[in-house]
Amino acid sequence: MLGDEPHLQANECANCGARFFGRRNACAHCGHREFKPVRVSDTGTLRTFSIVYRAAPTIPTPYVSAIVLTDDGTSVRSNLINIEPDPTKITLGMKVKLDTYVVGTDDDGQEAVAFGYAPV
Amino acid sequence: MAQDIWVLGTHMTAFGRYPDQDAVDLAATAALGALDDGGVTISDMDLLACGTLFQANAGMGQQVQKQIGQTGIPVYNVSNACATGATALRTVIMAIRAEEADMGLAIGVEQMGKMGLLAGGARKEKNVYEPSGRYGAVMPIDGILGTDTMPGVFAQAGMEYANDNDGVGFEQFAKVAQKNHAHSTLNPLAQYQKEFSLEEVMGSPMQSYPNTLLMCCPTGDGAAACVLVGEERFATLTREQQSRAVKISASVLTTDPYVESGAMQPDVNTLTRNAAQAAYEQAGVSPEDLSLVELHDCFATAELIHYDNLGLCEPGGAGDFIDRGAPWRDGDTPVNVSGGLISKGHPIGATGVANVYEVATHLRGEAGDRQIEGANVGLAHVIGLGSSCGVHILEKSGIG
Numbered sequence: 001m002l003g004d005e006p007h008l009q010a011n012e013c014a015n016c017g018a019r020f021f022g023r024r025n026a027c028a029h030c031g032h033r034e035f036k037p038v039r040v041s042d043t044g045t046l047r048t049f050s051i052v053y054r055a056a057p058t059i060p061t062p063y064v065s066a067i068v069l070t071d072d073g074t075s076v077r078s079n080l081i082n083i084e085p086d087p088t089k090i091t092l093g094m095k096v097k098l099d100t101y102v103v104g105t106d107d108d109g110q111e112a113v114a115f116g117y118a119p120v
Numbered sequence: 121m122a123q124d125i126w127v128l129g130t131h132m133t134a135f136g137r138y139p140d141q142d143a144v145d146l147a148a149t150a151a152l153g154a155l156d157d158g159g160v161t162i163s164d165m166d167l168l169a170c171g172t173l174f175q176a177n178a179g180m181g182q183q184v185q186k187q188i189g190q191t192g193i194p195v196y197n198v199s200n201a202c203a204t205g206a207t208a209l210r211t212v213i214m215a216i217r218a219e220e221a222d223m224g225l226a227i228g229v230e231q232m233g234k235m236g237l238l239a240g241g242a243r244k245e246k247n248v249y250e251p252s253g254r255y256g257a258v259m260p261i262d263g264i265l266g267t268d269t270m271p272g273v274f275a276q277a278g279m280e281y282a283n284d285n286d287g288v289g290f291e292q293f294a295k296v297a298q299k300n301h302a303h304s305t306l307n308p309l310a311q312y313q314k315e316f317s318l319e320e321v322m323g324s325p326m327q328s329y330p331n332t333l334l335m336c337c338p339t340g341d342g343a344a345a346c347v348l349v350g351e352e353r354f355a356t357l358t359r360e361q362q363s364r365a366v367k368i369s370a371s372v373l374t375t376d377p378y379v380e381s382g383a384m385q386p387d388v389n390t391l392t393r394n395a396a397q398a399a400y401e402q403a404g405v406s407p408e409d410l411s412l413v414e415l416h417d418c419f420a421t422a423e424l425i426h427y428d429n430l431g432l433c434e435p436g437g438a439g440d441f442i443d444r445g446a447p448w449r450d451g452d453t454p455v456n457v458s459g460g461l462i463s464k465g466h467p468i469g470a471t472g473v474a475n476v477y478e479v480a481t482h483l484r485g486e487a488g489d490r491q492i493e494g495a496n497v498g499l500a501h502v503i504g505l506g507s508s509c510g511v512h513i514l515e516k517s518g519i520g
Binding site: 053115 | 237242249255262264269271273275276282283329330382383384385
């Protein structure tokens, strides 16, 4: 969700609390069919990463792919941003925070916004 | 428990690149080889299961019938990512256990050529943004919201293990590839048969840290096949056929149960652990009993975490396991003595059948230069991302 405080929003199972990005017909954990939108914590820790050098044409490399575990226990896949793609500079378990940036502009001048996690 | 099932005949083509043959040729070669090896003909088959991923809608099983014999038996064409071959095997096994067949043929085949990366799409340079797809994205997200590429996804699986356990890093992952390249020099069926030093493995071009080029499996072509028979029909076979047959003492297929992080990072651990536990129980064996293991080393990072998932090492001890040489061919539990996917190759549909071929060949004592002496029980494991896991445990016949 953009606005003054950009943040991630998940659909949380009304029965078991499992969180999903995007829609689910029923909960993959318990099968319950009702969900409620919840705000996901902006801060978390680096659970795992890879520095990707080989990708399809037009994908800028190297970039740092990461799985972040937010402070409220939600896993998020994104890039690590504002950090050198160097394994000696990236520490498993390091604190990170959600940030947004313009990832492209289309032929009509409309900007696309992406999110990533930056070191705290 | 349903009747015992045996591998009566098995064959694989060398893995590599076959510009002058198509997938049907490769599959037919493997199928005829397996029939000959078992001393049976296509007329003995009650069922055919054929696995291929990239030609899943080609009616591959029926195309193979045109090459080796159209006997009118049911054909099941199966596709299950990198677990496709294991799924073909299980299809025949389930039919025999259900007493719909006495004997059947399972084939796995793939022709990939030089496909390169199998996931992760390019972006258009110029366009007008329109939200589309399930998440309303205005452009493909690979490289923006993390990676879809296989070397990267499996790198993250390995680094997650490194996060949770001490003594695991780039060097431990690289040692896995060093071992598998060394093992492949003894296997004439391997796509690559070249040894590399640890320094060469670590110094080869980085694909997705910590996986370098020499720590990634290649794409390629190949096929493998098995003739399977139930115990009633087995009892009618000759002594020679029975003595070379290999017993399937466990056959398991699992999918990934829900875990919190699973939608972000495919969980290749839980379904492997579940499959292994079920297989050990079915077979009545424990990891210490295994003479050899062929496991799914699509990337070096994957092999290391499966030491733990399959119970080959102490919990959390995969780093120490490779550091002390335990999975080398002269170690505690030889792993991927074929060279593994990393060096033997990974024509996707063929892999889950070829692993069973490899284990069976050792149990028969027919593996030539790469024979593990005295092998009497072995395990074959594959994982298809998405995910499915196949585990088969095989035992030497014991019939003299």
